Amino acid sequence: MKKKTLILGASLKPxxxxxxxxxxxxxNNVEVVAFxxxxxxxxxxxxxxxxxxxxxxxxxxxxxxxxxxxxxxxYIVSLxxxxxxxxxxxxxxxxxxxxxxxxxxxxxxxxxxxLTTNQY
Numbered sequence: 830m831k832k833k834t835l836i837l838g839a840s841l842k843p844x845x846x847x848x849x850x851x852x853x854x855x856x857n858n859v860e861v862v863a864f865x866x867x868x869x870x871x872x873x874x875x876x877x878x879x880x881x882x883x884x885x886x887x888x889x890x891x892x893x894x895x896x897x898x899x900x901x902x903x904y905i906v907s908l909x910x911x912x913x914x915x916x917x918x919x920x921x922x923x924x925x926x927x928x929x930x931x932x933x934x935x936x937x938x939x940x941x942x943x944l945t946t947n948q949y
Contacts (some may be wrong), residue, residue: 831858831859831860831887832859832860832887832888833859833860833861833862833883833885833886833887833888833948834854834859834860834861834862834866834886834887834888834889834890835861835862835863835864835883835886835888835889835890835908835910836851836854836861836862836863836864836890836892837860837863837864837889837891837892837893837905838851838864838865838891838892838893838919839851839863839865839871839876839892840865840867840892841865841867841869841871842874842936845892846892846916846941847863847865847892847898848871848938849865849941850890850892850916850941851871851874852871852872853940853944854860854940854944855872855873855874856904857944857949859949860885862874862877862879862881862886863875863876863877864876864877864879864881865877865878865880866878871945872896880901880904882907882908883908884908884909886908886909886910887910887911887912888910888912888913888914889905889908889910889912889914890913890914890916890940891913891914891915891916891919891921892916892919893919893924894918894919895919895920895921895924898919898921898924899923902924902927905924905928905933906927906928906931906933907932909931911933911934912933912934912935912936913928913933913934913935913936914935914936914938914939914940915935915936915937915944916937916938916939916940917939921935925938
């Protein structure tokens with residue numbers, strides 16, 4: 830598996846982009862872990878509602894609005910991911926600055942588009 834990815838803001842609702850992203854990542858053989866407000870499972874991927882101190886996250890992909898991201902700044906930095914993807918609606922210049930200070934790459938993009946165009 831490649832580019833182990835944390836979905837931050839995972840939803841069990843099938844019409845949510847975070848849910849669809851989990852499905853697409855799994856279909857592309859990407860190892861996925863997920864954090865959301867409600868626990869559950871999508872295609873064998875458990876959604877946890879407690880922050881797990883992973884040590885092998887390549888990508889964090891955001892599905893949380895900027896105002897609510899503040900509670901997760903320290904957590905994201907502690908994971909030392911190679912990159913953070915800010916999906917549409919999650920763009921956050923305040924967090925960009927923090928990531929730059931910790932040499933963590935980031936991009937305002939769409940996980941689903943990156944997967945569809947083989948740029949993930």
